[in-house]
Amino acid sequence: MYTLYGYAKSSCTQRVKTVLNYKNLKYNYVSLDFSQRKQMTDEYKKIHPRQVLPSLVTEEGVNLIESVAIIDYLEDKYPQNSLLPKDPQLQYQVRSICEFINSSIQPYQHPLIFNYINSQSEQQITWKDQWYEWNMRGIKYIDDQIKSTKGKYCFGDTLTLADVFVFCQIDSAFTRFQFDFSPFKNVMDVVKNAQQIPEIEQARGIYSPDFQQ
Numbered sequence: 105m106y107t108l109y110g111y112a113k114s115s116c117t118q119r120v121k122t123v124l125n126y127k128n129l130k131y132n133y134v135s136l137d138f139s140q141r142k143q144m145t146d147e148y149k150k151i152h153p154r155q156v157l158p159s160l161v162t163e164e165g166v167n168l169i170e171s172v173a174i175i176d177y178l179e180d181k182y183p184q185n186s187l188l189p190k191d192p193q194l195q196y197q198v199r200s201i202c203e204f205i206n207s208s209i210q211p212y213q214h215p216l217i218f219n220y221i222n223s224q225s226e227q228q229i230t231w232k233d234q235w236y237e238w239n240m241r242g243i244k245y246i247d248d249q250i251k252s253t254k255g256k257y258c259f260g261d262t263l264t265l266a267d268v269f270v271f272c273q274i275d276s277a278f279t280r281f282q283f284d285f286s287p288f289k290n291v292m293d294v295v296k297n298a299q300q301i302p303e304i305e306q307a308r309g310i311y312s313p314d315f316q317q
Contacts, residue, residue, distance in 0.1 A: 106131035109151065110158040111138050112312035115210060115276035116171035117158040122268050123175050125303035127182045131160075135314035172206050175265065187265045194259060201246060201258060201266035205273050209242035232281050239277045246270060247288035254290050256297045263301065271298040275308055 108124070108131045110117030124131050136143040136157060143155045152159045152169045160168040160177075168174045179188055189195045246258075255261040258270060274295050277283050285292055298304050309315050 105163060107134060107161040108132070108158060109134045109136055109143075109148065109161070111136055112309040112315035113276070113280065114138070114157050114309070115272045118272040118276065118307055118309055119171050119268060120158050120160060120174050120178075121307035122272065122304055123178050123187065123265075125307050126187065126268075126301075127178060127185050129178070129182065133312075135312070137314065172202065179265075187263065187268060189259070189262070189264060197253070197259060198264045198266045201249070202269045204246065205242065205269045209238050209273060235277060235281055236283060239273070239283060243274070243285060243288050243291055247291045250290050250294070254294065257294055263298070267294055267298045268304065271295055271304055272307075279309060 106124070106129065108117070108120060110120070110133065112135070121133075136148065138157060143152075143157060145155075148159075149155050151161060151167045154169075158171055158174070160174050162168065168177055179186065189198060250258045253259045257263055258266040270291060271294070274285055274291065278285070285295075305311075
């Protein structure tokens with residue numbers, strides 16, 4: 105059985121949980137509250153040298169780190185209930201949405217980035233404002249991108265990793281700050297449909313035993 109190290113309010117943890125659920129893979133969950141720096145221990149550093157979340161430890165004791173790489177590993181090792189299309193062009197489109205969220209929205213929410221930006225600027229911003237700026241920019245871009253490809257989900261009527269990443273991003277931002285994403289109808293249609301899938305709904309941070317408002 106796998107061991108997942110994560111935190112309820114981590115959208116990256118939620119991504120991995122969702123894929124584990126969707127592929128019917130069993131795992132133990134170890135909570136590390138990064139708001140209290142619970143991941144900054146020598147023990148966890150042996151699992152993830154940068155001491156960030158999530159990490160997934162295999163039954164053989166192999167440490168898997170970085171959410172996108174972990175998900176790629178799970179997709180390759182467990183082809184059942186695949187979340188990547190076989191068509192190369194469509195797979196590229198799915199991966200491009202995932203990469204955009206992973207590199208151009210989520211990092212700006214990280215406390216380390218937020219603290220660095222404020223340390224280099226005379227004009228201080230709040231963490232909520234930082235989240236709002238990059239979520240609204242990013243989700244608008246995705247909403248425009250999927251306008252011509254959307255069915256029930258981002259790319260037609262088949263669930264893909266793009267939908268998982270979009271859902272986790274929106275859910276995380278709404279849970280923390282109740283941002284209004286209703287202007288982005290294409291994205292919110294996808295979120296509404298994805299939420300009907302039990303494996304996605306059950307992976308939400310609000311259901312995690314370590315969730316706190």
